[in-house]
Amino acid sequence: MEYIEPLKILIYNNRAIKGTDAEGFGGFCECNGTLIQKTWHEANSVKILIAECEKCWETEALVFSGSKLIERRKVKTIKRKDIREFLSEKLSESELEAILNKAKGFDYNYSSFSRARKKLEKIGIDVGEILKELILTPK
Numbered sequence: 001m002e003y004i005e006p007l008k009i010l011i012y013n014n015r016a017i018k019g020t021d022a023e024g025f026g027g028f029c030e031c032n033g034t035l036i037q038k039t040w041h042e043a044n045s046v047k048i049l050i051a052e053c054e055k056c057w058e059t060e061a062l063v064f065s066g067s068k069l070i071e072r073r074k075v076k077t078i079k080r081k082d083i084r085e086f087l088s089e090k091l092s093e094s095e096l097e098a099i100l101n102k103a104k105g106f107d108y109n110y111s112s113f114s115r116a117r118k119k120l121e122k123i124g125i126d127v128g129e130i131l132k133e134l135i136l137t138p139k
């Protein structure tokens, strides 16, 4: 599982699920630190809590079926500075280049951009939101 922190999006079974804000106690981490709730995500029959440990800063996904915890797993957190790398895993080089160029306001290859947009849409990610984050990324 991957969690795109600035967009509050969880990638679960290759689908992006937008979360709703949460706060408060979220259980205990393996390190005995306290987990703090970040967001809740709903997928089919399960609800997934994303929580961050305030001691080791690891992020965990706690998967619930009803009120029963059925699974917990470490999650890879993608911060704003990591979005480029995340995209490079999902898109071809020319598609990534088109997105980066568009974000910078440069000329970009329209068909590569359109392919990238479709690939992201297929996962459930809006390219407009990605562009906003890239524009805010320094460099």
Ligand SMILES: [Zn+2]
Pocket (backbone or CB within 6 Å): 029, 030, 031, 032, 033, 053, 054, 055, 056, 057, 058
């Ligand atoms: Zn911890």
